Amino acid sequence: MSDISANLSLPFIQASQAQKHVTHNEAIDILDALVQLSVTSRSIMTPPATPETGARYILPVGATGAWAGNEGAVAQWGGEAWRFYPPRTGWQAYIADEAQSLIWTGAQWTGLFSGALEVERLGISTAADDTNRLAVASEATLLTHAGTSHQLKINKALAENTGSLLFQTGWSGRAEMGCAGSDDFAIKVSADGSSWATALSLEATSGQARLPQGAVIDTALSGSAILGTVSQTAGALFERGETTDGSYYKLASGLMLCLSPEITIGAISTAAGSLFQSAALPWTYPAAFSTAPVITGSIATSGTWMGHGPAAVTGCSITAMSYQSLTDGGIIRLTAIGRWF
Structure with a gap:
């Protein structure tokens, strides 16, 4: 039988072992260090001069002093010396000075959600449902570029389907713009959410514009x-x-x-x-x-x-x-x- 546990390397108390409390306390110390893992920082290069007992850090590349050679490990101050715990794939840690959670990939600590994330529904400050699978309640929503340009894509399956932006008042439609029922682009308005008037349409094949309701032009x-x-x-x-x-x-x-x-x-x-x-x-x-x-x-x-x-x-x-x-x-x-x- 091994002397330590398979995952956290907790020491086992052996048969007929003297001073069993030492082994038991060693295991408790390891659990205290690694369970509900929350560290002060992962960017400090040099051990603090007067750390608090139990303080934990993830050591960055290039760490110096007593931390040297333990890059990526979790370091805990035990009151008299530093103890180091090499992470295993899947370990998670909360970084206090960044207010974010990280995960050890087997090669590095990275953001918990930095890779591909797929969820069936996402509600931000409001509830999402099977139709509105992404729901946001906010005073504003920002979509910006990542270097140069940015496009917002609304895709529909067939020409006779709808791809549009709908503007509502009290959950009742008042204006809609997009390709509704065809590939022609149109802007429609409504006073009650049920009767709609097309103000402008742009023919997909020719690009010709039509103003079915006429126009009032106040300037030259x-x-x-x-x-x-x-x-x-x-x-x-x-x-x-x-x-x-x-x-x-x-x-x-x-x-x-x-x-x-x-x-x-x-x-x-x-x-x-x-x-x-x-x-x-x-x-x-x-x-x-x-x-x-x-x-x-x-x-x-x-x-x-x-x-x-x-x-x-x-x-x-x-x-x-x-x-x-x-x-x-x-x-x-x-x-x-x-x-x-």
């Missing part, structure tokens, strides 16, 4: 998608241009407005029945229409009005009419309204 719009080159497929909402023939305003809907510069009309003196007219002048639109536009205009001279020949897609001819012969027709301004596609 800007950017090339607002004012730029319009087209029938993809372009700006509004386009403005200017040439020597005037200015144009083109909308993505197909409507276009052309404004002429100030055109000086000469004498209105050519008889036209009982009226008088000026010589015809050409106006080339600053941008071409797809079909003949509607032409309107005004003349600054009293008692005169404008006339024009058949409107074409690129321009028209204009004249000024009057009830009387005038040597100066004045200034005329023209507007053409039509479609650019």
Whole structure:
């Protein structure tokens, strides 16, 4: 039979042994040192000058003095000398100056939960359940990077499933954002937790945005998608241009407005029945229409009005009419309204 126990090396009292109390007390001392193991520190390199009886330390690499050569061991001051207990795999110890528990892996002391940890449910200051397997009650939750970037991943099995963030008031839904029921991204809101309205949706295949409820815009719009080159497929909402023939305003809907510069009309003196007219002048639109536009205009001279020949897609001819012969027709301004596609 061995003289010591298999795990803690406690000495056995032998048959016919004298002074059995010595062996018994030795075993008690070992139990006192190792059971419910709690040490002062694992980072002190040199034995303290006046340690308290029973004080325990885990010795770091490079420990000096009476501790030298016992790195990793548990050292206990017995009142007169240090005793050293080499750890065995699985031993646990609480480190007082770090307020954490360690475990001996067989090669080193490491954090009790520094390796992979899997639990079925985890509640932090609140109860977790089978649906909410991770539950946290806190004023804030911080997820930060470990070096550079950080991603929060919400994964769903199929497109028709839901992966979203739900915001609640009194456990009743008020807003939700994510991919709910499809791979399109949407933001929905609710006033009562039962009736929902989609405020914004982004199509997964094209990236196109939709505002099903409309939008109220309180500040100015800007950017090339607002004012730029319009087209029938993809372009700006509004386009403005200017040439020597005037200015144009083109909308993505197909409507276009052309404004002429100030055109000086000469004498209105050519008889036209009982009226008088000026010589015809050409106006080339600053941008071409797809079909003949509607032409309107005004003349600054009293008692005169404008006339024009058949409107074409690129321009028209204009004249000024009057009830009387005038040597100066004045200034005329023209507007053409039509479609650019």
